Amino acid sequence: xxxxxxxxxxxxxxxxxxxxxxxxxxxxxxxxxxxxxxxxxxxxxxxxxxxxxxxxxxxxxxxxxxxxxxxxxxxxxxxxxxxxxxxxxxxxxxxxxxxxxxxxxxxxxxxxxxxxxxxxxxxxxxxxxxxxxxxx
Numbered sequence: 711x712x713x714x715x716x717x718x719x720x721x722x723x724x725x726x727x728x729x730x731x732x733x734x735x736x737x738x739x740x741x742x743x744x745x746x747x748x749x750x751x752x753x754x755x756x757x758x759x760x761x762x763x764x765x766x767x768x769x770x771x772x773x774x775x776x777x778x779x780x781x782x783x784x785x786x787x788x789x790x791x792x793x794x795x796x797x798x799x800x801x802x803x804x805x806x807x808x809x810x811x812x813x814x815x816x817x818x819x820x821x822x823x824x825x826x827x828x829x830x831x832x833x834x835x836x837x838x839x840x841x842x843x844x845x846x
Contacts, residue, residue: 741765744777748803752810757782757833759808759815763801764791771798778817780831788835796821818842 741764748761760779767774774794780787794801799822807818814832830838 739766747776747801748806750808750810750815752815757787757810757815759817759831761801761803761806761817767796767798767800769798774799774801776801776819778829778831780815780833782833787833788831788837790829790831790837790839792819792827792829794819794821795823797823 743765745763746760747763750759751757758781760781762777762779764775764777774796776792776794778790778792780789794805796805805820807820809816813834814830814836817829817831819827819829825844826842828840828842830840832838
């Protein structure tokens with residue numbers, strides 16, 4: 711009888727452990743996993759701007775969280791987190807435009823359900839964020 715009870719408890723415990731691991735993996739992928747979507751390199755090859763997606767868009771047609779990372783070589787100069795309202799779509803390389811200038815890089819983030827967001831990341835670490843007016 712003790713052997714049957716031990717086997718039953720072991721099976722139930724294993725099942726709950728499997729469910730817990732599955733749930734934690736699901737939470738990581740949907741909320742925390744960082745995916746590099748696109749990268750732009752400055753014309754002189756010194757600086758690099760990376761567009762990253764964080765987690766998955768909120769279900770079913772929610773916003774996506776993302777991050778811009780500016781680096782000089784392997785040194786991170788600045789980061790800027792943002793939320794993109796793109797009708798439930800993931801962040802991709804089609805969601806941004808990048809323009810390089812002498813003192814900063816300018817990125818325009820575009821979503822279907824929001825006005826364009828202009829982000830300037832300066833090479834000295836400063837940031838400027840501006841909501842662009844609707845062109846229509």
